[in-house]
Amino acid sequence: MTKLQFDAIIIGSGQAGTPLAFKMASKGKKVAFIEREHLGGTCLNVGCTPTKTYVASARRMWDAQHGEELGVMIPNGAKVDLQKVKARKDALIKGSVDGITAGVEKNENINFFKGEASFSGHKTIQVNGEQLTAEEIYINVGGRAFIPEGFEGVDYLTNQSILQLEKLPEHLVIVGGSYIGLEFGQMFKRFGSKVTIIERGPGIISREDEEVSEHIYNFLKDEGIDFRLNASCLSGRQNADGTITVKVDCEQGPPEITGSHLLLAVGRTPNTDSLNLEATGVQSNQRGYIQVDDYLQTNVEGIYALGDCNGKGAFTHTAYNDYEIIAENKFDGKNRKVSDRILTYGLFVDPPLGRAGLTKREALEKGFSLLEAKRPMSRISRAKEKGETKGFMSAIIDAKTNKILGASVLGVGGDEIISSILNLMYADAPYTIVRDSVQPHPTISELIPTMLEGLTEVS
Template sequence: MSDVIPANYDMAIIGSGGGAFAAAIRATALGKRVLMIERGTVGGTCVNTGCIPSKALLAASEARHIALDASRFPGIDASAGPVDMEALIGGKRDLVAAMRTGKYVDLITDYDWDLRNGDATFAGTAEDPLLSISAPDGSVETVRADHYLVATGSAPWAPPIAGLPGVGYLTSTTLMELDEVPESLLVLGGGYVALEQAQLFARLGSQVTVLVRSRLASQEEPEAARALMGVFADEGIRVIRRSTVSSVRRDESTGDVIAEVTGSGGKENIQASQLLVATGRRPVTAGLNLDAVGVRVGDRGQIEVSDLLTSTNPRIWAAGDVTGHRAFVYVAASHGALVVENAFSDAGRSVDYRHLPRVMFTSPAVAAVGMTDQEANAAGISCECRVLPLEYVPRALVNRDTRGFIKVVANSQTGLIVGLTAVAKDAGEIAAAGVYILEAGLTVDQVAAMWSPYLTMAEGIKIACQSYRTDVSKLSCCAI
């Protein structure tokens, strides 16, 4: 039996991740009545299977690596034993549960919006859209709202490789639930997830091989790929570039995965005890019945949205990964808040990604903001770039780790900084500083003349800008 509720919700939100919560918090602050529908675990990808658990495990693996690499400091000798994977994963689960409760579940009570557990499907018509909510107990509820927000996120995607469905491959979600460190791990993919997980498990003790179609971190500066190749080589991670996988199978005698690979060196079979497929994600829109209410989706399942984040139905909005935009939780959260302002305050705000920072939490990390050299040239900007090796950054010398660089992309006519990339420890903080530099419209000369605290990695931005006018190899360690 269906229970029809008139339009007594101002907004009904499908999903409970970062975008959904940002929208619900902003809408309730405006006095709107909000309904949130979640078919699984509250919190979405970031807290449950994405940012929080992966970075927690990365931090743990780095702690082990620091112990094993301590000899780079004269007089320091340390060691690390085998990893108790069950304890490590148990600690990760405890952290996730605590953050899910404190940062998500408890907020629903604090802000006082309604939560339903169940599958949401659009019903009605484009002119009068409804939501049908099927609860786990079999009951069905029909909801009408003035506005609807789809914030259902994305899920791991696997390419069509012969034999892949039957080998029991791992995704970024299932990999972080293993109860033991695999002896060997084959990783398909060269993006953020693939590279973070490859280094994570190499540092926990796995023998790791990475297969990439072009180069590592292919959307970033080519210098970043070269730096990561060196880091991975130092840590025993094999990378096969320009590779394709034609088929995979399980060896009946060993249980290992065997992949038939064609790379730059020819064909070979690569064997590993586990296979991680990290070749991207796809928006979760299947089963929402979006066609019935006039919402158009793209070829990857993404909801097509305007700059204001409205779909092809003006009462149905989308936020976060489901839009096919950059898959960062802070993008989703910004989307959620923007949707509410546009829906209820007629703000007319559009999404602006010009100075969006991006971070890959390898070690050293890769981070960037603004345009790459190639993107700037494609936009018609005549560029002048400087790549500062970390050997010129005092903080890196003190850390005894000069692997990496800081690159500045500037307009050759005006000196305006349009892009910044770093491969370094704490590179994310460098990118955060870069956001403020780009937002303020600063030039290389202005940054070169500004204050910067000595023995910070961010000081490297100033030094990189000084390199436009000065031979920085001839500066004293704390010269301004």
């Protein structure tokens, strides 16, 4: 069989693969661009864009139910039309996907292949019965929801399929008390569903410092979400009436929970299992993540892995940074590396969490001598004026260098405010730069300098 020769093959059209395809093409490279499901990848189609669209609708519902607290009398009867929420989400996605599609179709240097790619030999890809080869191959296949054992034969939902519902669940049971589960839990509670979140551990989002987790747990519980922690022996069964029962065996409460719908949100797994990596010798770890170096190259020269499938970030912004590392090193003579970036992300519950750098627990485990700054939102004038005082902001500082090691902003605007601290961390400047700055009033951010005036030692 004749092999089609390209300068580069890009597998997957996520936040790294798509801009890389256009970048390569703009430099005159002949590119094979492969996508098995939908152009734009997870973030655009089933991740950030649709979920944050739903978060916005859920916030409108919350506003409608809490106007009286600010002196605004809103008549009772507000309700969510999930079909319209979904239609708005679908329209936003379609606009972006159509734009990418048009760009690909018009580009003479991009050959698009709709289908599933797999390696058939050294630097050889098979797709739709054709053989493609290139000296450079970029893998950007993303990930999908991990389905734990014990839920075979159950009509469960994932973060992808739940976005296709057009009728509001009467009782949504969520297995997984971390980022995805909490976001969907709050939004569907605000839409009007009864929500129960089941978590195997003693607390939610165990990755965060305990104080962050406790604050989020408390305000979600105040909104009426039920939690079952320390769940063990988790499994599910489909009932004759269409409901689903989840076995939890918790230390307290009934050993089973029955709901109308079940969302599994216990983590992600990379889409590398269908690539037949063995055919070209690319190494992956036990969890299926492709092993890469600081420049995103695998153990095979000329083959790279970007985005969620390399286990180096699992965020849209880290996937895009993977693209920047590849493109700028290749075409601009730079020396950008994965290790240059500082971990940052948001949890888009309401109020949101913005995170940057190390948690306090991680910093202590690494042996740093720490100073800590903290300020509750309840002591910030703008938060009180807005009627949104839940949460706090905090930062940990290396006592030897006065550099900020990490920060959390849990509260109104936290997902945006964290960038100001992150910028200081990238500048590698001491915390005193911000402490001594003048910020605009009245804002939430103006309390960052105030927060940094009162540091305490962390023992």
